[in-house]
Amino acid sequence: MTVEKMAEYLWGLPEQFTSIIEQGIKLTPKYRRQYSNIVVTGLGGSAIGGDIIRTYALQKAQVPVIVNRDYDMPAFINSDSLVLAVSYSGNTEETLSAYQQANDKGSSVIAVTSGGKLADIADKDGWDVVKIPGGLAPRAATGYLFTPLALILEELGIIQGAVHDLQETAQVLKKLRQEIQPDIDWPQNQARVIAREIKNSLPVIWGSSARTETAAMRWKAQINENSKAPAYCNNFPELNHNEIVGFGMPKDLLSQMVIIILRDPQDHPQVQKRIEITRDVIRSQVKNIIEVQSRGESFLAKFYSLAYVGDYASFYLALEYGINPSPVEVIDFLKRELAKD
Numbered sequence: 362m363t364v365e366k367m368a369e370y371l372w373g374l375p376e377q378f379t380s381i382i383e384q385g386i387k388l389t390p391k392y393r394r395q396y397s398n399i400v401v402t403g404l405g406g407s408a409i410g411g412d413i414i415r416t417y418a419l420q421k422a423q424v425p426v427i428v429n430r431d432y433d434m435p436a437f438i439n440s441d442s443l444v445l446a447v448s449y450s451g452n453t454e455e456t457l458s459a460y461q462q463a464n465d466k467g468s469s470v471i472a473v474t475s476g477g478k479l480a481d482i483a484d485k486d487g488w489d490v491v492k493i494p495g496g497l498a499p500r501a502a503t504g505y506l507f508t509p510l511a512l513i514l515e516e517l518g519i520i521q522g523a524v525h526d527l528q529e530t531a532q533v534l535k536k537l538r539q540e541i542q543p544d545i546d547w548p549q550n551q552a553r554v555i556a557r558e559i560k561n562s563l564p565v566i567w568g569s570s571a572r573t574e575t576a577a578m579r580w581k582a583q584i585n586e587n588s589k590a591p592a593y594c595n596n597f598p599e600l601n602h603n604e605i606v607g608f609g610m611p612k613d614l615l616s617q618m619v620i621i622i623l624r625d626p627q628d629h630p631q632v633q634k635r636i637e638i639t640r641d642v643i644r645s646q647v648k649n650i651i652e653v654q655s656r657g658e659s660f661l662a663k664f665y666s667l668a669y670v671g672d673y674a675s676f677y678l679a680l681e682y683g684i685n686p687s688p689v690e691v692i693d694f695l696k697r698e699l700a701k702d
């Protein structure tokens with residue numbers, strides 16, 4: 362995939378939500394029942410949608426949503442569990458293994474994939490398969506991967522208002538992309554400003570538990586995969602109980618760190634106070650502290666508005682380094698090596 366293609370996919374994110382909404386999700390009636398838990402199982406770009414739905418459900422659902430990023434499913438799953446097996450390629454070995462365990466334990470399973478073995482096996486086992494458009498990098502297909510999860514939970518009555526929130530998200534992102542797209546140059550373009558600031562530095566992204574934590578995780582993964590650069594993330598209030606103590610030494614490493622704080626006006630008031638105090642504590646130790654503000658009303662619009670700035674910033678950082686953001690050769694190499702007998 363070329364640089365231009367990645368730029369095209371970044372631009373097209375809002376339309377991913379609307380196209381899946383228009384297409385709709387039609388579940389077979391057997392799924393309409395009570396569940397004691399919901400497990401989203403997947404890895405990497407396919408798992409992050411699980412974290413978005415997990416944190417979204419924390420605000421809305423009476424049933425716990427858990428994300429599983431492993432070969433093995435948690436011991437608690439049983440016939441009262443709904444398992445959403447998500448793999449963009451449909452061929453990720455951990456997801457196939459977790460799928461098998463869920464099927465063996467009698468859980469209700471829905472596969473979300475563009476095809477591959479997961480689509481074939483789930484279909485043969487009699488489970489619904491939500492097919493999404495293929496041919497993108499999984500991280501460029503986040504709208505296609507997340508929207509079905511939200512629509513499935515809404516369809517099953519586990520959450521309400523998802524379609525409305527996704528439509529708002531698309532509107533917020535359409536406005537935001539006008540400000541951060543490649544035609545808008547530094548310094549008007551916030552994503553370009555951040556990319557320049559974190560170039561040759563160590564970005565550390567901080568979010569808040571249950572609200573912006575997944576956006577911080579997304580920023581980290583996008584910098585890793587698009588820019589081929591290290592990045593780390595953590596959350597308030599937890600980081601105030603350990604990470605904050607680690608800003609003493611080594612001075613030369615700390616002076617290379619850029620702290621990016623993802624802010625949401627609905628963060629707990631004490632979290633907002635913690636952010637202000639923490640800024641003052643570390644200000645003189647690090648290269649810079651940057652804040653990015655969420656936009657929109659709904660949890661989803663706030664999440665995606667923060668994540669979208671990170672998507673573009675990681676794209677511009679790749680360009681600053683002279684790197685094509687698209688390929689992830691090390692991931693492909695690992696998958697090939699692991700597939701060998």
Ligand code: PA5
Pocket residue numbers: 403404405406407408447448449450451452453456498499500586689692
């Ligand atoms: O971004 C990537 O390419 C990875 O993080 C993949 O999403 C991950 O390896 C899992 O693959 P898939 O999404 O096809 O299940």
